[in-house]
Amino acid sequence: MKSTKNKAKPFLKWVGGKTQLLDQLESRLPQKVRKTGVIERYIEPFVGGGALFFYLKSKYKIKKAYLIDTNEDLILTYKVIKKEPKSLIKVLKGIETRYLKKNESERAKYYYRIRDRYNRQKDKINYRKLDKLWMKQAAYLLFLNKTCFNGLFRQNRQGKFNVPHGRYKNPKICNEDNLIKVNIALKDTQVIYGDFSKCRKYAKPKTLIYFDPPYRPINITSNFTSYTRNGFCDKEQIRLAKLSKELSEKEVYVLLSNSDPTNGSNQDNFFHKIYNNFQIKRVFANRMVNCNGDKRGRIKELLIANY
Numbered sequence: 667m668k669s670t671k672n673k674a675k676p677f678l679k680w681v682g683g684k685t686q687l688l689d690q691l692e693s694r695l696p697q698k699v700r701k702t703g704v705i706e707r708y709i710e711p712f713v714g715g716g717a718l719f720f721y722l723k724s725k726y727k728i729k730k731a732y733l734i735d736t737n738e739d740l741i742l743t744y745k746v747i748k749k750e751p752k753s754l755i756k757v758l759k760g761i762e763t764r765y766l767k768k769n770e771s772e773r774a775k776y777y778y779r780i781r782d783r784y785n786r787q788k789d790k791i792n793y794r795k796l797d798k799l800w801m802k803q804a805a806y807l808l809f810l811n812k813t814c815f816n817g818l819f820r821q822n823r824q825g826k827f828n829v830p831h832g833r834y835k836n837p838k839i840c841n842e843d844n845l846i847k848v849n850i851a852l853k854d855t856q857v858i859y860g861d862f863s864k865c866r867k868y869a870k871p872k873t874l875i876y877f878d879p880p881y882r883p884i885n886i887t888s889n890f891t892s893y894t895r896n897g898f899c900d901k902e903q904i905r906l907a908k909l910s911k912e913l914s915e916k917e918v919y920v921l922l923s924n925s926d927p928t929n930g931s932n933q934d935n936f937f938h939k940i941y942n943n944f945q946i947k948r949v950f951a952n953r954m955v956n957c958n959g960d961k962r963g964r965i966k967e968l969l970i971a972n973y
């Protein structure tokens with residue numbers, strides 16, 4: 667197995683990031699992968715900050731990977747790091763220097779100015795074609811991620827980033843060394859904007875797919891299941907379960923994580939119902955337990971696999 671030294675780490679702090687569950691996820695990898703240390707084809711359709719992808723990349727040989735997400739600016743940032751890391755580092759370093767020179771109130775003003783530009787620029791960007799605006803947008807996203815309150819990257823329903831300024835003494839905004847490692851980790855990796863169902867196109871027998879969808883809220887009531895803050899309602903969870911079954915028939919290895927409904931109600935066996943025939947294991951994680959992200963607790967989560 668490859669050494670974990672000097673390898674890329676996630677370049678963003680992302681809501682629902684899986685850093686805490688890495689050991690448990692690793693122990694649920696297919697036997698063959700653990701034995702040989704090789705993953706022929708890896709797909710992560712809700713990639714976010716990509717905690718598992720970067721971890722696996724540092725320990726296993728992944729021959730070909732596909733990373734998918736519906737967040738346009740997130741995918742744009744992955745693509746910029748993949749194609750133009752040096753120009754991105756230059757823009758981001760400029761922002762970092764300007765920000766760190768300022769006093770606290772000036773930093774806040776600067777933050778809100780960049781946040782405003784980031785939100786306004788969205789309407790001007792051609793997301794299909796890499797140009798100068800991409801570079802700026804990626805740099806703004808990284809800057810906002812490192813300096814916003816709690817590092818919570820949250821958008822409102824209009825898709826606007828609305829998190830207030832956080833107070834960090836000396837935030838590391840441009841981690842040049844890691845960005846270069848991420849660029850190397852993204853070699854042989856295709857980054858794709860779109861819905862999770864796009865993975866169908868890339869999945870072959872023995873492909874490993876890791877699904878980490880937005881979590882089903884705990885304490886859900888039956889008349890609340892059609893709406894969630896993150897837009898991923900029970901209908902979407904069911905659509906994903908159906909796709910997982912379809913992929914099982916194609917002999918794809920499917921691994922999935924989600925919240926455990928029994929955190930809220932002992933009777934709630936939603937995932938056991940929609941993933942019948944799958945292996946379901948309970949694990950523990952420390953997570954935000956309310957929507958403001960200011961209260962943490964130890965809660966149960968589920969690892970679901972078809973092998």
Ligand SMILES: C[S@@+](CC[C@H](N)C(=O)[O-])C[C@H]1O[C@@H](n2cnc3c(N)ncnc32)[C@H](O)[C@@H]1O
Binds near residue numbers: 863898
């Ligand atoms: C729980 S987060 C994933 C966190 C990730 N595993 C990490 O380590 O940072 C869920 C991600 O799914 C994305 N998403 C939401 N709906 C989606 C959909 N229909 N298809 C693909 N991605 C989606 C969100 O943009 C978000 O980045």
